Amino acid sequence: MKGAVAILSPFAWDHALAQADRVLHFGRAPHEWLWFIVQSPLAVRSFNLAYNSWFVVLIASVFIACITRRDTKLRHQFLMSFMLVWILAGFFLAMGLSSAGPCFYERLGLGSDYHSLMQALAAADRIYPIWALSTQDIVWSGYIGATPGSLGISAFPSMHVAMAVLFALYATRRSWLAGLLMWAFAAIIMVGSVVLGWHYAVDGYASVLISIAIWKACGYFLGKFAPEGVAA
Template sequence: MAQADRILHFGRAPHEWLWFIVQSPLALKIINIAYNFWFVVLITAVFTVCIARKDTKLRHQFLMSFMTVWTLGGFFLAMGLSSAGPCFYERLGFGNDFHALMQALATADRIYPIWALNTQDMLWGGYTGATTGSVGISAFPSLHVAMAVLFALYATRRSRLAGVVMWLFAGVIMVGSVVLGWHYAVDGYAGASLMVAIWKACGYLLTRFESDSAAAESSTMQSPALCGM
């Protein structure tokens, strides 16, 4: 994953292109807040979709996409392509490619609390058995990015303004996944691509079933008339 990132980004790691953010403790803090706020957006989006009284097809498309991406991306791909993000790269003995990034996060943490570091330590403790509890490490694909893209896809169909806001939010989540050391950029690209593909597939299936249902209903309505003839 790390090597793929360098190949795709002209020989440099993505966080190196974003060093103007990495070297700013305030920027890192703001991005960390946004990254954690993702959980609030997730709950709000699902709740809003569930209680919406308009456009049943769009609601079904969101919920089908939501469940599919967590099943396919969050379970099968996450397990089959298990990987550790940049924050665990050096701890696993792969080298110091991300040492400067983690040092910058540690430096920022002395000025503004960077919550990602504590969470990463917790996950590492669970992985090594130092702490109890069911925790796991998996970087590919990024479900943070995938879900942010789903929020944006849904919001765009509801409101142009909401769509713009949510696409900006998805961009912040993508950047945050890299500069906070959680993910390689390819994890985010994969998550976004997977989400768009699932969204389109679910939309196609719903349209197809809707057409089949309408055709069946039309055929049922015509049957009595034919019998009368």
């Protein structure tokens, strides 16, 4: 779905989202408030490792939900929310507010607002491999047609954050310890999305609200309309 966003709805919201970030963060870009992380190669590397582990957590969460027989309603609530977040946020909302993200801001000719961030990441990459940079180069090359295929570029909303919050909501209902760990993971993903240049902070904030709203809506629907065996 991400690959279709740039084709069907070219990036038009990056400047507005960048401005919204500054308004919400007292006139500064979010990464400037996080500069103590950005200027530490080891910290950037650590956030990159955590960010890349997101896919493993996604697969594990879905697998656990699929094989768990206890609390059928909770399992259905998670899987239904999972699909709706991808469809409503990952496609329709991404189309409506199509954006590329800070890492591509300068490449789109929008200005050098994030030049210092990308330079700091490049400096960190000379000490520790920062995989986000090579991935950004790959998806950009695919977007401009320099290489065949593309993983897709889409910043708003952040599906990494949206899914991490959904994992946390599900885990909290399973175990307080699992919930605590997953909320910590969601916070790390949120910060990492900004530090690594993938997202504007508003991408993540919106994703948190979207996931919570969809989670609650699915829970309400199942409580009201699900067959007795599912709602039990």
